[in-house]
Amino acid sequence: MSIYLRRAFSQRNFTLIRTSVLHHRYYSNIILQPHRLCNSQPATIPPFDFLRETRRGFAKGRKSKEESGSTSVGVDIDIGPTVKENAASQMVAALDSLSRELSKLRTGRASAGMLDHIIVETSGVKMPLSRIALVSVLDSKTLSVNPYDPNTLKALQKAIVSSPLGLNPKDDGQRLVAAIPPLTKEHIQAMCKVVSKSSEDVKQSVRRARQKALDTIKKAGSSLPKDSVKRLEKEVDELTKKFIKAAEDICKSKEKEITQG
Numbered sequence: 001m002s003i004y005l006r007r008a009f010s011q012r013n014f015t016l017i018r019t020s021v022l023h024h025r026y027y028s029n030i031i032l033q034p035h036r037l038c039n040s041q042p043a044t045i046p047p048f049d050f051l052r053e054t055r056r057g058f059a060k061g062r063k064s065k066e067e068s069g070s071t072s073v074g075v076d077i078d079i080g081p082t083v084k085e086n087a088a089s090q091m092v093a094a095l096d097s098l099s100r101e102l103s104k105l106r107t108g109r110a111s112a113g114m115l116d117h118i119i120v121e122t123s124g125v126k127m128p129l130s131r132i133a134l135v136s137v138l139d140s141k142t143l144s145v146n147p148y149d150p151n152t153l154k155a156l157q158k159a160i161v162s163s164p165l166g167l168n169p170k171d172d173g174q175r176l177v178a179a180i181p182p183l184t185k186e187h188i189q190a191m192c193k194v195v196s197k198s199s200e201d202v203k204q205s206v207r208r209a210r211q212k213a214l215d216t217i218k219k220a221g222s223s224l225p226k227d228s229v230k231r232l233e234k235e236v237d238e239l240t241k242k243f244i245k246a247a248e249d250i251c252k253s254k255e256k257e258i259t260q261g
Contacts, residue, residue, distance in 0.1 A: 079220050080232050083213050087236055090209035091243040098202040098247060105191050106165045107257045110137045110180045115145070118163050122155040129159065138177070145169060145176035183258070191258050199251040203244055210240040 104117045118129040129135070133147045133156055145160070147153050157176055160169050169178035183191075213236045221229050 079216070079224075080228070080235070083216050083232065084235060084239060086216075087209045087213040087239060088243075090212070091206045091239070094202045094205035094209070095243065095247060095250070097205075098198055098250060101198050102195065102250065102254045105194060105254065105258065106167075106180070106183075107191075107254075108180060108183050108260075109140050109257060110143050112137055112143070114165065115143070115160065115163075118159050120152070120155050120159040122152045129156065132156070141180045143167075143169075143178040143180065145178065147175070150174065188258055192255055195251050195254050195258070199247060202247045206240055206243045206247065210236055 100117070103111075103113045106114060112135045115135050116128065116130045119126050120129050120132055122132065129145075132149065132152050133145050136144045136146070138144050145156055147156055153171060153174075153176065157169055157171055160167055160176065160178065166181060167178045169176035214233060217224075217229060217232050217236070224232075
């Protein structure tokens with residue numbers, strides 16, 4: 001029995017060893033023999049150095065990126081024209097609003113624009129008087145209101161009488177004739193106070209526009225040279241002074257018109 005077992009194990013070991021050798025030769029041929037693609041020349045397997053080259057290329061690309069970033073030149077954007085244009089636009093709007101408000105104040109002298117703010121309701125539609133009638137100055141104390149449509153004459157007269165101007169125009173059949181009554185002392189004082197308040201209001205609007213411009217400059221200060229920031233701030237201040245003086249001149253002119261008639 002023992003002899004039989006030894007023979008069996010010896011035969012089995014020989015078979016396992018033989019099979020192992022065959023498998024080793026087979027896989028060695030697959031791995032070590034160059035591949036052939038169809039009938040072409042043997043295909044070479046790239047060496048492991050390509051990994052080293054890849055890492056080297058990646059490092060080189062990263063270095064180039066860093067170098068390109070370090071050599072990039074920052075472009076400063078000149079915000080000066082935009083800041084000044086925006087500030088000037090807001091200041092002009094403030095002066096326009098002042099002019100419209102002052103035109104509503106009646107003086108002792110006839111002016112074609114003194115009726116522009118009056119709203120007339122005709123045929124259920126509300127429109128500015130200047131759109132439905134032509135206002136002209138007959139003399140320093142008299143206005144003429146000529147409607148484009150004669151049917152609106154009554155509506156025009158009602159709107160003028162209802163306005164705070166204190167006018168009582170007469171209907172001559174084709175137009176309205178409005179005499180400008182002299183101003184009382186109390187009326188003159190009251191209107192001068194209105195002009196003074198309007199002057200302060202427009203100055204505040206101009207200063208707010210200035211502050212917005214300075215805030216914009218301050219936000220961009222880190223990207224601008226200090227000299228440019230100071231120069232731009234000085235230009236905004238000069239622009240502010242010009243508009244404030246313009247507002248004061250408009251108000252002084254209106255007060256003179258009120259007091260002197």
